[in-house]
Amino acid sequence: MRQNRWMVSLFAAGAVAFSAGAAEAAKPAPAKAAPAAEAKKAPEDVWKLIPDTVAEVDGKSVSKDEFVKFLLKSIPDGKIPEGLTAEMIRKEAPGLVKQMVLDRLISAQVEKAGIKSSYEMAKAKLNERFKSFNPQQLEMIKMQMAQAGKDFEKLLDEQAKNPQVQKDVAIGEFLEKNVMKTVKVTDEEVRKYYEDNKATQFTEPADQPDMVRASHILIMAEEGKAKPEEMKAALDKATKIMADLKKNPEKFEEVAKAESQCPSSRQGGSLGAFGKGQMVPEFEKAAFELKEGELTGPVKTKFGYHIIRRDAAKGPTVMPFETVKPQLTKFLESRKQQQAFLDYIKKLETEHKVKYTMPLEVPQLPGAATAPAAK
Template structure:
């Protein structure tokens, strides 16, 4: 057997690398893949090999720590996989197509659960103090600022004359705005009754934005001309600019810091394992 790399005398085969590589690129569409040149593919493969080495190091550490995985845990994971198939036969066919035996699948899952356990152990060592949370809040206040937003609908037509006629119908209360948008608007939001959802300043063309932000909830604009044609805008809801207090932002900050610290802890752990390991590259 040809090993492309060895980690403490445990080999990673070129088949393993190729299989993991093909699995990774299957998530990309053809356009993204056709843009990859030879050096990008080599770099991608090198990253995957690094990942396989990291997993091998985690697995060896899990063995060293004698981490036990029960059959119940393994079967639970197999049941989760089976849930993605419409029948047991379809599941078995998928195993055959991928050249995986049920025993191999069990072994792969056991290995993955052992690695997960080691990673979880590393993550659980993280702690974040209130002082750190407050410091992050004070240093990043601007990122928590929620900008003024408008929730609007619009009707877009080609001529000013048609827009004025529709506006007259709306002002006289002869028709519902959303129904009229479905019937008459030529904009892409017509099927949803002209619904544009919430938007902030800078997301729409200036004439449209100025009109939309000048309205109060329930108000309908005069006819507004833009490069797209003639619009009638209805403001459904408005949210003023808002800066959340520390207590409101605390959970969000905690999640951000935890994510950062967990990644740092895992990187440090990998570096330590690599320093203590004998890694041989055979290419």
């Protein structure tokens, strides 16, 4: 329920409009143009297209002034960005008004349920979310932040102290306990979806003639970032792995899962099929030169050192039900949760006799799920 997500797109549009007009404004003035001081127009009233009453809740009017205050609280320093026009705000206003009304209604329900926002709750939920990440993915995020001079734990702590984040977490806790808890997906529903969509979503097409299929093991040593001794250590490790795999090539997947620093390690190093131009040049050249089953390496790229194996091309492959069942179950749960949320919104609006002045569209959950596809 964060207003900021709405505002980012709105203000970005304003910035684009401002930039587009800058070139026109920079043109030389006509010979008879008025002096700059006289030609300067008064700033536009960006709220002029908003009606005096934007909504009605429980028989009481929600005023334009309340709406303006709501938005200004979401803007850094409470200042309207340059280039933002009344028409831009008018276009976004219906969704923003609904956001404001629902924020009030759900916040009241959260308070009624006795759920209090706090730093402790926010910190716990943020930690819980990051723990759900794949360990290597999380480690990569931390490493990238460190390289950018940012401390992961400090940033997490700052987020947990943010009042809006705390409020969002409290709302999420309420919805989880009171709206989402009834959502269940049966094995029969999962199986039916799989059978109905097997051909379109769970069948991987055959590899194209101009593509290769390969797996790799990456020992990271980023060009320009790793120290000389780190580069040497990475090369030595990759060289040893290559020597061991020449003796025991059947252990490739096992070694990839244990040693590779690429997310593909979860699939035993498999990168699937790819064509020319999809990989960095050094990797592409090495992969395309291999015959099926052959190994090469270490191959140096800007990411580090790779051991590459050319894999056999595949024809059309149907993903087994048991393989996709966990992901598919989550997708169907997410879809049901979205509908439960929309039903809950409708219930709140009906109970509180909500009426909107401007046309509205049915809102969608942020990051609405899409059906899983074959990979």
